[in-house]
Amino acid sequence: MFTIIAAIGKNNELGKNNELIFHLKEDMKFFREKTDGHKIVMGHKTWDSLPGKLKNRENIVISRHDFPGPDRIIHDFNQFIDEYKDSDEEIFVIGGGTVYHQFLPYAKTLYLTEVKKTDSSATTFFPEFDKSDYKKEIIKKGSEDDLSYTFAKYTKI
Numbered sequence: 123m124f125t126i127i128a129a130i131g132k133n134n135e136l137g138k139n140n141e142l143i144f145h146l147k148e149d150m151k152f153f154r155e156k157t158d159g160h161k162i163v164m165g166h167k168t169w170d171s172l173p174g175k176l177k178n179r180e181n182i183v184i185s186r187h188d189f190p191g192p193d194r195i196i197h198d199f200n201q202f203i204d205e206y207k208d209s210d211e212e213i214f215v216i217g218g219g220t221v222y223h224q225f226l227p228y229a230k231t232l233y234l235t236e237v238k239k240t241d242s243s244a245t246t247f248f249p250e251f252d253k254s255d256y257k258k259e260i261i262k263k264g265s266e267d268d269l270s271y272t273f274a275k276y277t278k279i
């Protein structure tokens with residue numbers, strides 16, 4: 123089963139110039155706790171934006187190319203979906219925009235950190251989705267460095 127985890131702005135902003143927009147300590151902690159010990163799947167650009175492998179997680183990267191570093195590289199998206207869509211194992215989809223877009227139809231759960239801010243210079247966005255298809259639970263609300271945020275969990279109905 124696939125679970126999406128992302129931090130998004132008011133207009134679904136995800137990133138700019140291959141970097142994150144929002145840097146919230148609480149969000150990083152939440153991300154670490156949720157994904158710890160699991161498989162994480164990401165696009166090549168997100169991989170490139172990281173300082174290296176995220177420890178204690180199996181780092182899986184989607185790309186048409188081969189390169190050193192990740193635990194596994196997927197070339198065939200559909201084959202990967204077939205491999206895990208009926209599995210009980212929770213696999214975390216950690217971005218970026220192109221990868222969220224492709225996995226969204228298969229994800230049962232979305233953990234979205236909804237940041238109450240816009241950024242007109244964003245270059246990557248989380249895909250639009252129909253919220254009426256999901257049950258929404260608020261996990262926590264908070265603020266940090268003048269940024270208010272909500273940790274929300276969306277579960278497909």
Ligand SMILES: NC(=O)c1ccc[n+]([C@@H]2O[C@H](COP(=O)([O-])OP(=O)(O)OC[C@H]3O[C@@H](n4cnc5c(N)ncnc54)[C@H](OP(=O)(O)O)[C@@H]3O)[C@@H](O)[C@H]2O)c1
Nearest residue numbers: 128129137140141142165166167168185186217218219220
């Ligand atoms: N706010 C958040 O929670 C969050 C989380 C993660 C990332 N981000 C941000 O998102 C941005 C990166 O996202 P992005 O959308 O530009 O790029 P991305 O989704 O991370 O990576 C795109 C790349 O992944 C590969 N790929 C994607 N689908 C594929 C498929 N079906 N088959 C083969 N390869 C595939 C391709 O790599 P090749 O060209 O190698 O084939 C493609 O160029 C950055 O700014 C990052 O900081 C934000």
